[in-house]
Amino acid sequence: MRILHVTNELPPHSASANAHCIWELALKQSERHWPSIFTRAADPSLPEGFSWVERRGNVTIRHMNRLALEREPFERSYIHHAVEQQFREFLGETRADVVHFHSLEYLGLGLFDIAHSLKIKTVLTAHDFWPVCAIGTRRCRTDDTPCEKIDLAKCGPCALGGEWTRLIEDHQAEVEKLRPRNQSFAELYRHHYGERFATTGGVPARRPRAAIHAMKNALREARWKAQEQLEAKFGDPIERRLERFGARLKHIDLVLAPSEFARAEYQRAFGLPAEKVVLDELALPGAELPAPPRVESSAVRVGCIGPLSRIAGVHVLVEAFVAAAATAPALELHLHGATAEGSDEFVEALRERVAASACASRIHFHGAPDPARLADLLAALDLVVFPSIGVGNAPAELLHAAHAGVGVLVSNAGGLAEFVKVHGYGRTFALGSVEALRTELAALGADRSGLRELVGERPPLKTVQHEANELALLYHELLYGKYKAPTPAQQAARRRGEYESARELVKE
Numbered sequence: 001m002r003i004l005h006v007t008n009e010l011p012p013h014s015a016s017a018n019a020h021c022i023w024e025l026a027l028k029q030s031e032r033h034w035p036s037i038f039t040r041a042a043d044p045s046l047p048e049g050f051s052w053v054e055r056r057g058n059v060t061i062r063h064m065n066r067l068a069l070e071r072e073p074f075e076r077s078y079i080h081h082a083v084e085q086q087f088r089e090f091l092g093e094t095r096a097d098v099v100h101f102h103s104l105e106y107l108g109l110g111l112f113d114i115a116h117s118l119k120i121k122t123v124l125t126a127h128d129f130w131p132v133c134a135i136g137t138r139r140c141r142t143d144d145t146p147c148e149k150i151d152l153a154k155c156g157p158c159a160l161g162g163e164w165t166r167l168i169e170d171h172q173a174e175v176e177k178l179r180p181r182n183q184s185f186a187e188l189y190r191h192h193y194g195e196r197f198a199t200t201g202g203v204p205a206r207r208p209r210a211a212i213h214a215m216k217n218a219l220r221e222a223r224w225k226a227q228e229q230l231e232a233k234f235g236d237p238i239e240r241r242l243e244r245f246g247a248r249l250k251h252i253d254l255v256l257a258p259s260e261f262a263r264a265e266y267q268r269a270f271g272l273p274a275e276k277v278v279l280d281e282l283a284l285p286g287a288e289l290p291a292p293p294r295v296e297s298s299a300v301r302v303g304c305i306g307p308l309s310r311i312a313g314v315h316v317l318v319e320a321f322v323a324a325a326a327t328a329p330a331l332e333l334h335l336h337g338a339t340a341e342g343s344d345e346f347v348e349a350l351r352e353r354v355a356a357s358a359c360a361s362r363i364h365f366h367g368a369p370d371p372a373r374l375a376d377l378l379a380a381l382d383l384v385v386f387p388s389i390g391v392g393n394a395p396a397e398l399l400h401a402a403h404a405g406v407g408v409l410v411s412n413a414g415g416l417a418e419f420v421k422v423h424g425y426g427r428t429f430a431l432g433s434v435e436a437l438r439t440e441l442a443a444l445g446a447d448r449s450g451l452r453e454l455v456g457e458r459p460p461l462k463t464v465q466h467e468a469n470e471l472a473l474l475y476h477e478l479l480y481g482k483y484k485a486p487t488p489a490q491q492a493a494r495r496r497g498e499y500e501s502a503r504e505l506v507k508e
Contacts, residue, residue, distance in 0.1 A: 001475055003035045004096035006087075006111060008103045009040040010061070011371060015338055016307065017396035018127055020371030021464070022102055024285040028468040030058035036094045037061045038087055040106045042341065049082050062090040066106040071160060074237045077134065078244075080108040087111050091303045096120060098475045101252075114247040121478045123471075124249070125256045125280075129392060131245040132269045134159040134238065136392040138414075146391050146413060146431060150269065155238040180291040246270040253478050254485075256280040259393050259415035260422075275485035281465035282497060284399045286375055291404045295380040299332045300448050302441065303381035303406075305369060305397045308347050309340035311431065312413065313387030313478025315350060317365070320387075320437035325359040328445025336377060338368035378404035382451055383444065386410040389432045394419040403461055407454025409440055422495070423459035 005026055009019040027037040041063040051064040064086050070076035087107075091099070091114065099115045101124040109131075115122050130136040134154075138147040140158045147154075156164040212336065249255065249270050252489035255277045257263035263277050302321065308314050314335065321333045340349045354363045369377055374397070378384070386403045394415035401408050408426035418424045430436040444450050477483035486494070 001472070001479075002094055002096045003029060003033055003475065004091065004094050004099045005035060005037045005106065006099060006101045006104065006107065007037065008040045008066075008106045010037060012037075013041050013043075014056075015368035015508075017305075017371050017374065017400060018103070018282075021282060021285060021396050024061050024464045025283065025467060025471075026059050027057065029472070030466050033472065034094075035059055036090070036096070038090050039063055040066045042067055042106075043341060045389070051086050059283060060094065064088065069106060072163065074160065074241070075475075077159075078108050078241060079110055080106075084105050084110040084114060087378060088114050091115070091118065092318075093432065097479060098123065099472070100125070103127050103130070105136055109245055112251060116248075116251040121475065122252045123254050123256060123474070123478070124252050125258070126262045126266055126277075127258065127393065129262070129265065131249065132242075132265060134241060139311055139389055145340040146389065148391055152238055152242070156236065159238070181219045195243040239262060254278065254474070254483070258282050260420050261415050261418050264395050274284075274488075278485055279491040279495065281462060282396055282399060283464045284396070284403060285372075285464050286303075287399075287403060287463045288465070292375050292379040294405075297380075297382075298330065300328070300330045300445050300451070301332045301334060301380065301382045303334045303336060303378075303384045304387065304397070305338035305374070305377070305400075306395060307343075307352070308335065308337045310346050311342040311388065311390045312340070313389040315346075315353075315381045316389060316432055316434055316437060317385050318350060319434045320441055321363065322353075322357045322359060323434070323438045324441035324445055325357075325362060328442050329355050330448070331362065331445040332442060333363045334381065336365060336369040337365065338392075374400045375404055376480070381406055382448070383407045383409065383454065385437070386416055387437065388413075388416065390414075392416075399461060402459055404460065405455055407451050409437070410452065415490040421458065425456035425459055426454050496500045 002068070003026075004284065005022060007019070007022050009022075011019055011023050013019075022037075023148055026037055029035040035058075037059060039061060041067055044067060048065060048067055053061060054061045064083060066080075083106075098121045098246045101122065104111065105128070112122070120236065126239055129138055129383070132138075132150055133142070133147065135158065138150075139145070140147055140151075140154050141161075142154060142157045145219045168412040179339060246269070249266070249272060253276075255266055255272065256279055257266060258280055260279055263279050266277050302317075304312075304314060304317055306312055314337075318333070321331065325331050325333075351365070354360050354365075359365070364489055378401060384397070384406055386395070386398060387410050394410075398410070398416070398419055399410065402423070402425055408420075410420055410426055410428055411431040412428035417428050420428050427440075429440055474483065
């Protein structure tokens with residue numbers, strides 16, 4: 001099969017575990033199929049929109065340089081015609097049988113339309129909530145609260161800040177210009193006829209002019225009614241965005257959700273039927289290999305893996321660690337992550353905060369980790385903290401920690417909390433609470449035996465080979481109209497690593 005993956009991140013431009021997983025999947029598929037990848041790059045040394053083709057082994061990759069999102073007008077934050085043109089060209093070159101979409105921020109929803117117009121089978125893995133949330137973080141920037149449920153009334157000011165007020169005012173002004181006089185053509189004609197009778201002599205002059213004026217106003221009213229219908233259909237810009245995503249997602253043949261939380265959110269936000277959104281946890285590169293031996297240390301080594309940004313909650317972890325370290329000299333903190341896009345000022349302030357603390361020598365910034373060597377990195381940690389202050393899926397780094405047998409502490413929201421609840425692995429703490437996390441760290445620093453309580457039985461972890469085989473079957477069934485969604489019970493069983501029949505058991 002010819003398979004085209006579409007993602008906004010790919011190694012080496014991204015060090016995220018999700019990006020690494022997508023690449024490993026394509027690489028594994030290349031052993032039996034013809035995969036290609038359409039992806040975004042963010043190289044400031046190259047011009048905006050510059051594209052190039054790269055060949056890695058048997059995988060063809062089309063990169064397109066996208067440096068920043070435009071938000072004026074708002075539609076440009078999710079509709080990118082230049083990207084669509086490049087995608088259409090690459091789709092023609094690859095002649096894909098199936099398009100597998102992953103993360104689409106910076107690429108736009110128009111790519112769905114192109115695949116649909118060409119009648120190509122499509123799959124979407126819901127790695128993130130960008131289709132649901134305009135900024136993708138599910139944390140409101142206006143009141144700094146997590147969005148467990150999306151409140152559309154808060155989305156505009158959150159996504160656009162002060163520009164939102166101006167946009168709404170301009171929008172209302174345009175609407176006011178189109179307001180009708182609520183008169184029929186006959187009423188308008190009689191009005192203008194009477195007016196002309198008083199100011200002109202002769203019937204031939206009065207009637208045509210009255211008709212022209214009446215027609216102009218009738219057309220104006222018709223234009224308003226059309227506008228009113230559009231307003232009723234699309235609503236404000238935020239609602240219009242959600243409507244557009246919903247319309248496109250209804251054309252996607254199948255949505256794979258890495259968590260039950262994501263599955264429920266996509267169904268609720270876009271009205272997708274249950275059989276179209278299937279629970280499918282991420283595969284883990286290296287899951288078939290034994291974890292490296294532990295690197296022992298007398299210190300309690302606390303780690304955080306992922307991009308350094310405010311939404312990742314790194315500042316919460318740093319503040320909690322600084323407070324706990326005052327009474328727990330055994331604690332060390334290791335931050336493994338590059339500065340996220342747009343987070344330069346945040347990271348600079350974070351480094352200043354660390355430098356000014358009494359425990360600065362015990363806090364280490366290691367930079368972006370090599371996704372292919374996460375197992376070795378984890379072998380030298382005793383605990384991994386996922387302190388996100390947003391509401392999202394469980395990141396792939398959490399699977400790596402479980403595979404390595406390292407304890408985890410996670411924010412009690414979204415897919416993170418779900419992972420702990422479903423697999424009985426790790427523990428949660430109150431989202432965004434420095435004090436709750438400080439309490440946990442101080443206790444572990446005083447008595448490291450508590451680390452054992454944060455390591456449960458290793459959950460079932462899907463290998464990339466398993467995922468590649470499973471997807472090959474899924475693509476084939478979609479192409480030939482034979483796909484039948486697994487029941488909720490079957491999905492839950494698969495999550496536990498159980499398969500009911502030989503058909504469901506994909507050979508490694």
